[in-house]
Amino acid sequence: MRAKALVLIGIGAIALCAVTSFAQQQQRKPAPVRTTFWTLDEQNQHMKELMASKMTNWPFFQEEKYNTEMRNLTGKQPVLVHGKRVDFMVIRDGGGTFTAGGELVDGKAGNANGDMTGTGIKGGVSRVVKPGDVVFVPAGVPHYFSEIPDHVTQILVRWDVK
Numbered sequence: 001m002r003a004k005a006l007v008l009i010g011i012g013a014i015a016l017c018a019v020t021s022f023a024q025q026q027q028r029k030p031a032p033v034r035t036t037f038w039t040l041d042e043q044n045q046h047m048k049e050l051m052a053s054k055m056t057n058w059p060f061f062q063e064e065k066y067n068t069e070m071r072n073l074t075g076k077q078p079v080l081v082h083g084k085r086v087d088f089m090v091i092r093d094g095g096g097t098f099t100a101g102g103e104l105v106d107g108k109a110g111n112a113n114g115d116m117t118g119t120g121i122k123g124g125v126s127r128v129v130k131p132g133d134v135v136f137v138p139a140g141v142p143h144y145f146s147e148i149p150d151h152v153t154q155i156l157v158r159w160d161v162k
């Protein structure tokens with residue numbers, strides 16, 4: 001009886017991993033092979049879809065070493081450090097307080113790329129960002145939206161530098 005339960009749990013875990021992997025692959029969009037344009041109207045439509053669906057991101061394209069997406073964030077955000085990626089953000093809508101630099105508090109290893117998460121930043125610099133602002137975060141720098149009163153929608157470009 002116990003062995004059957006363990007086998008069923010194992011099969012369920014494998015199936016869940018397979019479904020999750022498939023869903024992530026379906027969301028990944030390769031970079032276009034020709035020049036591609038997204039009009040402001042198309043971007044606004046994707047932004048409306050993000051806000052209505054409560055999804056976090058809509059990918060323009062995603063590759064292993066770089067990606068570009070539109071992101072809509074609400075609520076508390078994790079503190080991040082990317083081991084080899086830089087972030088380049090253009091704030092489209094909403095806004096909030098972005099904190100970066102300093103020292104990661106209670107850092108924990110993330111994935112194999114040297115990424116980390118933490119509970120806060122000690123000695124960082126905070127700045128209120130609004131539509132039209134641009135933010136660049138080098139690899140290895142702790143950062144996060146420390147306050148988002150309503151939401152922040154951004155175009156995010158990430159690429160590996162190391």
